[in-house]
Structures are given as C-alpha cells and as structure tokens.
Amino acid sequence: MATHQVVEADVLVKDREGIHLRNAAALVRAAAQFPKADLMISKDGHQVNGKSIMGVLTLVAEHGAQLHLKARGEEADKLIATLVAMFENGTDQ
C-alpha cells in the first residue's frame, strides 16, 4: 500500500471567472472523496489547504492563474488525477 506517496501537478485556471465560490466548493468536494490524502494548493508561493473552501478562496485564483497541486497519502494519485481533469475541463461545471 502506497500510503505516503506524494503526487504533484501544475494546472491552469481556465474559467473566465477564475475560482469563485461555486467552483471552489466543487473542488473541495472532489478532494473530500479521498479522505486519506492531504492536498495543498499553492499559487505564487502562497500555499493553502486544498480541502478547505476558505483556503481555496484565499488563493484568489483569477483566470489564467497557475496553480501547483501537491497531494500526500493514500490515493494521492487519484486525487490529483481527478483535480487535473476538473481543471482541464474548466472547474465551473
């Protein structure tokens, strides 16, 4: 069991409105499906807990922002894959 695997990815915020309340909620909800993995998201050196909606909102990720995702723990790979897919398709679904 790869308990302590660390998986990272860079993503781009494609939504024209950036990350707002509704898609922040969607991201946090997606991340919550992997309860045994931690998620940190950073932008320009500012790092937040990706499982906290308040944290994600304080990223102030506007359209075109580059984010770095870093997950650690069980199913970290699946967590990152899920989020990368969300960012690919635009997070505001």
Add this chain to the structure above:
Amino acid sequence: MHKASDSPVDPRLPPIEPATLTPHGHCRIVLTGIAGSPGVAYGPVYLHAGADVWVDNRPIPSEAVESEIARFIAALAAVVEEKRELKRRAEREIGTAQGQIFESHIMLLEDADAIAQTVECVRASKKNVAYCYFVTLQRVIDTIVGTGSYEYLRDRVVDIEDVRAAVLMKLRGAEPQGLDKLEDVSVVVAHSLTPSDTARMEASKVVGFVTDRGGPTSHASILARSMGIPAVVGCQGASVTISPGEMAVVNGFTGEVYVEPDEVLREQIAQWKQQLEQRARRLLEISRLPSQTRDGRRIRLELNIELDSEIQRTAELASDGVGLFRTEFLFLSSDEWPTEEEQYAVYRHLAEAFGGRPVTIRTMDIGGDKLCRKLHVTPEMNPFLGWRAIRISLAQPELFGVQLRAILRASAHGNVQMMFPMISSVEELDQALMILGQAKEALRRNGTPFNDSMPVGVMIETPAAVMIGDALAKKAAFFSIGTNDLIQYALAVDRDNQRVAKLFDMFHPAVLRLIHAAVKAGHLARIPVEVCGEMAHVPLGALLLVGLGVDALSMAPGSIPEIRRIIRGITFAEVKEVARAALDSVSGEEVRRNLERAAADFGLDIGVES
C-alpha cells in the same frame, strides 16, 4: 404673471408638511440621512443583517471556554440547518443554481480550518467566540481583498460575510430572517440593500426602508419609490444604532428616522398620516382628469416599472402607458440568464395588462451600479464608464438576440415599443438594429407572429448622444432622455459619492442645454421626446421639462398624481418662457429660484420633495 382661471379643479391640496412635528425629545434618537422616497411610515424594525455585523470583543472566564465553544458548534449546526432549508426552498422555487449557492455556504460553515482556528482562538485568547469567529473569517476576507482586485473579490467576499453574519446573529440569539420571510409588517433597516436582497423580498410586509448607504438614485431608493413606500438612505450608522424590534418612524420627506417615538410623537405622526391620506385621495380625484396644461398642451404621463409583480397593480392606475420597463431584474435576480420563454412571459404580461397603451421595454442595462456576477468578473476602475448596457448587449449578440426575440414576440400582444440604453454612437445603434433585424428574420422563418413596425427608440443618456442627436433621430422612432446618467456624464459627478453628490444638479444650465438640444434634434426629425429620468418626477423638474418642449414624462407610479396636478396648474406659454430664461441662467441655484417663483405665481404649493 398672468393666471388663467379656467382650471376646473382647484390644484391646491392639503399640505405635505405636518401641522406639528416635534421629534426631538419625543423619541430615543433622531437619525438623519437622505430622503430616498417620500412618505411617512411607522412600524417595528426588522434589521436586515448585511455585510457589516457588530461584534463585541470581551474576555471570558477560563471555566466558560468549553461552554463557549459548545455554543459555537451548536450555532454553526443551526445555521447549517437553516441553509439546508433555504437550499431546498431555492431549488423548488428558483432553480438548482440558486440552491448551489447555499450548498457553498454550508461548506463555508463546515470548513474545518475555520472552525479549528476559531476554537484555538477562544482557548488561547479567552475571548468570546463571536469575536474569534469574526477575526478568523476577517483574516480570510483580508487575504482575499489584499491579493486580488476589488471587482473580482466583491462577489466572493459577500458570501463569506453572509455566512459570518448568520453565525454571529445566531450567537447573539437573534433570528436571522431573510427579507423573503418577513413575518410582520416592518420597517426594514439595513447597511445596504442589494438587488438580490430586494428581489427576494416579501414586498407586502415592508412599510419603509432605512439604509446606511446609498443616495436618492441608488437601488433602494428607486425600488422604494416604485413600491410607493417611504425610504431614508445614506443614514450612516442606522443599522448599528437601531435595534431589531424597536419602533421607528421613517420620514421619507426630510430623510429623518425617529426611533422609539413616545405617545406625543406617535399622535403627531398619526395625524400627519391622515393628512397625507387626504392629500392622496385628492390626488386620485385629479388623476381622473387629463394631464394637460391650462392652455391645452397635452403631456403624456407614463410609468417607470421593473417587476413582473408590479404590472397588474400599475396597469390599473391612470397613466398613458409604460415609458420605461427596466429588464435588469430578470437578469440579476437569478444566477442563470432568463430564457426567451421566461422573458416573453413577462413582456407579454406587460403588453396585455396595459391593453392598447404603449409599453416601452428597455433592453438590459446591466453595469454601472448594477453589476452582474456572471459578466463583471474582471475589475473595472470606472464601472459607469465601462462595460454596461448596450455595450454588453452588442458584445453578447446571442444573449441580446434572446431578449430581442422575446420582446418582438410580446409585440404581437399589445402596443410594445423598445429602446436601447447608453447609445453613444451611430454605429452602436446600427449594430443593435442589425441584430434586431436578425431576430426578426429568425421569427419570420418559424412563422412566429410579431409587430414588424414596432417603434424602436434611443435613450439619450450621454452628452455624445446629444451631440449626434440629429443623426440618431433619423434612425429612431423616439428619444427617451435618461436624466440621471446624462447629468452624471455631463457634470462628471458620481451621484452616490456623498462628497460630491451636492454637485449633481439637475438644474445646472449645462444639463438644461443638453436636454434642450436633444428635444430640438428629436422634434426636427418629427419624433417624440420623452424623459424617463428622476428629473421627471420632481415637481420643479417636470415644470421645466414641459417648458423645454418634452412630450412625455415617465416616472415611478407614486409620482404620477402629483405631476399631473403640477401640469394641470401651469400654462405651456409661461413655462416656455421660464425654460428659455433658465437656458441663459448662470447657475442651477438661479434656475431653481426662478422655478420656485414661477410655481408660486401659478399658485402651486410645491412640497419638500424636490
């Protein structure tokens, strides 16, 4: 001045001013703001928790720490429950998008980091939990505000503030009602009222508004006037000075609020209300008479309205139709754009309710102070000089097409006209007309009925539009002057900035010359010119506009009887002279003085509302 004596009805009325009113010393406190909507209301206060919530910062004894934390957890759970209920209700009544907002609110409430930080703050600082929660979320808000641009953030921060306010109210033991579930008839006191607050408001339960912010042309004022309820705006500190459940008198004539009046003052208010009701009855009598000057010039009096729920009620009033049907509410009251069918249903209702009378639908005028979550996501330094009204419509031709098709379809059911807001060039008008042509073509292909010769007018709101009035008039069926915007663009004054609001002067000779030029350009092309701005409902403004040759005045329903009375008391020949002199005046003050003198010569008492 010569006075004609053929007026069949005495234009004099019971006065607006109360016989006696001595608020000082007869209530807990007198607050002074800006008169937003005339009238006087008395009732219990409903405090609408907006963005700013008062919170005390006090130490708690060590042994109370755990119970303080338990109180917090219970408050969170209770608010989550309320949000769930709101979510169910929103999904049922409005749609899933609206429900999602509450879902996000629940996530904010259940945010583990925020809860942990608050609890830690209570343990470490031994401060009350309301204060700790307040500062925890304030850190989040400050981070967001400090990092991003204002426009981007405003909408995001609002939700955090909303959630925080709900929790703080719960901790204080106050019941966090929304304006949508007002149970008693109330005076609504709020820091500010947003269009979405008021869109969800139970209108029959509100007898008056008091807001900390805003001016006479802010959203709350316009809405209050259209509902015919008194309002005091720009009343700084009102929402923290007045407590829920206190009794308050809203004096919408002077812009004062009397909190907790004693028996003496209550009696004076009751008498005043009687006097105003008498006056209203007299005005109603006058409203059955035609709106024409003593020397026979007919001035059309039309309504400015904006809500579907207003249509039925206002259609029963004596008016010449609707001069301005605002459509922004359709676009701002939900997270989803209104569909063609939804819009068509409202416009058709409007057309049918007014029968043969013309109804003028203005295409959406979002922007400026009416920002939309979906469109205004990038910051604008100068929203009033930015992406608004026709500029948005032309940039979003599909969205615009949906609205145009809905209006066209409604034109088959009554006397529908349409106008474009914020036109500042001929190209814009051409483009809008081209998209209109495409919308007609699409309907024609489907065999959908519409009125092919529906009159299409242009709003004159920018000095640019006035300067090219001759060119616009060739392509327009009518002009409608929006005085609020025209004044702010001509005088470069933000009407809601309290430091310069004084400079917002409708009688400034520059403004009068612009209006005069627009009227001339319209009449030269033989098209009618109408005014649908605030100036039309101010008695002295209406008097002057008639003198300037305006054909129709459009205003909030509550102002019609008073303006009808003014028009029936004047002669066109004389106000034309007054207007001519006004164009050559050196200051707005001089114009105002001359207008007051003219009104007095006509024997018209002009109330404090001007």
